[in-house]
Amino acid sequence: MFRKLVAATATIAVWAAAACSMTGCGTVYGMAEASPQAGGYARLGPPDAPVRLFYSDTGKGSPLLLIHGFGSSTYTWKNILPELSRDHRVIAVDMKGFGQSDKPYDEHYSAMDQAELLAELIERENLHDITLVGHSFGGGVALALALQADGRLKGRISKLVLIDTVAYPQKVPVFFKLLAVPGLSHLSVRMVPASLQASVALKLAYYDETKITEETVEAYSAPLKTAAGKHAIIHSARQIVPPDLDEISARYATIQLPTLIMWCDHDKIVPMDIGLKLRRNIPNSDFQLVKACGHIPQEEQPEQTLQILDNFLNGRNQAALGQASTTVHR
Numbered sequence: 001m002f003r004k005l006v007a008a009t010a011t012i013a014v015w016a017a018a019a020c021s022m023t024g025c026g027t028v029y030g031m032a033e034a035s036p037q038a039g040g041y042a043r044l045g046p047p048d049a050p051v052r053l054f055y056s057d058t059g060k061g062s063p064l065l066l067i068h069g070f071g072s073s074t075y076t077w078k079n080i081l082p083e084l085s086r087d088h089r090v091i092a093v094d095m096k097g098f099g100q101s102d103k104p105y106d107e108h109y110s111a112m113d114q115a116e117l118l119a120e121l122i123e124r125e126n127l128h129d130i131t132l133v134g135h136s137f138g139g140g141v142a143l144a145l146a147l148q149a150d151g152r153l154k155g156r157i158s159k160l161v162l163i164d165t166v167a168y169p170q171k172v173p174v175f176f177k178l179l180a181v182p183g184l185s186h187l188s189v190r191m192v193p194a195s196l197q198a199s200v201a202l203k204l205a206y207y208d209e210t211k212i213t214e215e216t217v218e219a220y221s222a223p224l225k226t227a228a229g230k231h232a233i234i235h236s237a238r239q240i241v242p243p244d245l246d247e248i249s250a251r252y253a254t255i256q257l258p259t260l261i262m263w264c265d266h267d268k269i270v271p272m273d274i275g276l277k278l279r280r281n282i283p284n285s286d287f288q289l290v291k292a293c294g295h296i297p298q299e300e301q302p303e304q305t306l307q308i309l310d311n312f313l314n315g316r317n318q319a320a321l322g323q324a325s326t327t328v329h330r
């Protein structure tokens with residue numbers, strides 16, 4: 001019984017990392033499609049404990065900052081980044097602990113920790129008129145940055161895109177609780193082969209399993225083969241729910257940025273009710289539904305995702321979206 005419990009824990013632990021977005025090392029597999037690309041590493045954080053964040057920088061025009069989800073990397077944007085970079089400067093960053101960024105053995109992996117590093121990156125690159133695009137956990141980071149739009153980042157952020165975003169208290173899957181148990185968390189991510197964990201994760205995150213390729217499974221599983229990658233996933237999971245989430249979420253009503261809320265119609269990870277609640281509480285927001293999609297629209301339904309993004313970025317009305325999306329009001 002204990003062996004089954006540990007195996008299940010390991011499987012779902014990676015589902016949390018993968019299903020909330022794409023897992024790390026994605027730049028190795030996907031970013032070549034967006035070439036030519038600039039970017040590199042930004043040395044951020046306090047001088048006595050700096051962190052190198054990897055980022056790609058492609059295209060010209062008003063900037064988009066793409067923020068991946070928990071356990072993910074720039075890999076998750078590979079199907080939409082080339083098209084976006086035709087009309088925009090697109091900066092896709094690996095957050096601390098994921099992809100090609102540093103994975104220090106510390107415990108500073110909360111959404112606020114990540115937002116602080118990205119705010120520093122925005123200032124360092126002197127970005128203005130930015131559209132923040134955040135997926136899942138990355139959407140929570142984008143919300144944290146948006147709440148700074150009237151303060152430290154005043155005048156720099158112009159629009160906000162939230163994709164299947166964590167935002168409010170919701171039922172926490174058992175694996176997050178188990179990952180908080182010393183010893184068990186490390187044991188659980190070591191007992192089951194990484195490729196098996198990734199395969200199960202993808203089946204939970206995707207609506208259409210036929211779209212899962214061997215390359216994608218490998219991209220998901222690669223970070224789980226390193227001690228630093230496992231550390232990042234475990235400590236990110238332990239901080240996925242901020243202790244002051246109620247206080248933070250109460251401030252969403254102060255966000256005045258034009259906001260697109262995009263949600264998959266078959267999301268098993270972050271309930272659609274979360275997105276609809278965001279729609280009700282963010283004054284200048286619009287909710288758009290992506291059809292035949294699990295949790296990762298930029299991967300599973302890139303054409304729909306691009307069409308919805310394009311209409312939002314260019315200020316087109318909802319009717320122009322046609323059959324690519326469905327507007328839901330509750």
